[in-house]
Amino acid sequence: MHGPVNGLFFAVCYPILAAIGAPANLLAIIILSRGRCGLSRCITYYLVAIAVSDFLVIITAVILNRIGRIYFANSVLSTTPACAVSIVLVFATRDGSVWLTVAFTIDRFVAICCQSLKTRYCTEKTALRVIGIVCALSCAKNAPLYFVCQPLYILDGVPWFCDRRSTYFTMPAWKAYDWVDRILTPFFPFFLILLLNVLTVRHILAASRARRRLRGSESHGDPEMANRKRSIILLFTIALSFLLLWVTYVVHFLYVRIKGKGYFNSSDFKDPQYILQETANMLQVVSSCNNVFIYAVAQTKFREEMKNVLTWPVTRFTRCLKH
Numbered sequence: 244m245h246g247p248v249n250g251l252f253f254a255v256c257y258p259i260l261a262a263i264g265a266p267a268n269l270l271a272i273i274i275l276s277r278g279r280c281g282l283s284r285c286i287t288y289y290l291v292a293i294a295v296s297d298f299l300v301i302i303t304a305v306i307l308n309r310i311g312r313i314y315f316a317n318s319v320l321s322t323t324p325a326c327a328v329s330i331v332l333v334f335a336t337r338d339g340s341v342w343l344t345v346a347f348t349i350d351r352f353v354a355i356c357c358q359s360l361k362t363r364y365c366t367e368k369t370a371l372r373v374i375g376i377v378c379a380l381s382c383a384k385n386a387p388l389y390f391v392c393q394p395l396y397i398l399d400g401v402p403w404f405c406d407r408r409s410t411y412f413t414m415p416a417w418k419a420y421d422w423v424d425r426i427l428t429p430f431f432p433f434f435l436i437l438l439l440n441v442l443t444v445r446h447i448l449a450a451s452r453a454r455r456r457l458r459g460s461e462s463h464g465d466p467e468m469a470n471r472k473r474s475i476i477l478l479f480t481i482a483l484s485f486l487l488l489w490v491t492y493v494v495h496f497l498y499v500r501i502k503g504k505g506y507f508n509s510s511d512f513k514d515p516q517y518i519l520q521e522t523a524n525m526l527q528v529v530s531s532c533n534n535v536f537i538y539a540v541a542q543t544k545f546r547e548e549m550k551n552v553l554t555w556p557v558t559r560f561t562r563c564l565k566h
Contacts, residue, residue: 263403264531268295271294271538274552276291277545278320280542290522296531299339301531303333324402330388331386335385337384339377340530341432344481387444433490436482440483441483444479484537488527492524492527
């Protein structure tokens with residue numbers, strides 16, 4: 244399941260992801276929490292929750308799991324109990340990040356396409372409730388993974404690394420659990436986000452044409468259309484980024500199921516299946532690093548706030564020197 248992770252490419256890439264992803268998500272959390280980006284509180288709650296979840300993915304999946312096993316292979320992090328806990332945390336934070344992205348997509352779909360439900364669903368209270376439910380279910384769903392793990396090998400009485408128990412592949416309950424796990428993340432979210440965005444685009448195009456016909460020559464300076472355009476750019480860039488970075492994982496899932504080959508730890512780093520598997524894992528981690536850059540590109544006020552936050556230490560230091 245999670246043996247030693249090697250290979251020069253991955254050994255270099257994971258520290259880079261950690262060095263970029265952790266500060267980037269912390270920066271996004273700080274900026275969004277200030278509430279000065281011109282977004283509604285409902286949207287802000289979702290984006291902050293996604294940023295927190297992505298930050299936890301970087302800590303658990305990249306720093307503790309991957310970097311820990313590449314550079315500290317003989318540390319306590321590689322013992323079977325620590326490895327088993329790490330696996331639960333990695334999958335729980337990953338599921339939380341994925342389903343919070345789905346929840347945000349659903350919220351924007353309702354706000355744009357379902358005006359009758361908008362006033363009841365797109366509220367701060369609903370957003371907080373949905374975020375809490377997603378986080379709780381993500382933890383509950385992945386807790387059983389702790390009991391799937393067994394030592395990859397035992398050296399001087401110490402169990403090292405994690406491998407799946409043979410019963411995981413033979414017992415009907417575990418086989419069903421594995422299917423449900425793979426379908427819930429990322430198969431179902433992948434196609435749900437794709438479907439909702441297609442429906443949203445169709446609705447927006449129809450509404451935009453109708454609004455232009457009604458306003459005629461005044462549509463060029465329509466503030467409602469401008470606000471809608473900014474929200475849609477933010478939604479679509481987040482959704483498109485998710486789809487592109489998870490497509491390799493979906494392809495690998497289909498390959499494993501169609502070919503009937505299991506997930507495995509390989510010592511041959513040139514093995515195509517090993518490369519595909521590790522590339523899929525790395526790309527899903529990249530999806531937890533890039534949202535802050537999406538916000539910076541899509542939101543002018545976010546860029547302004549980011550500039551203020553980054554220059555605050557220099558400004559503060561300059562003021563202290565003047566006094």
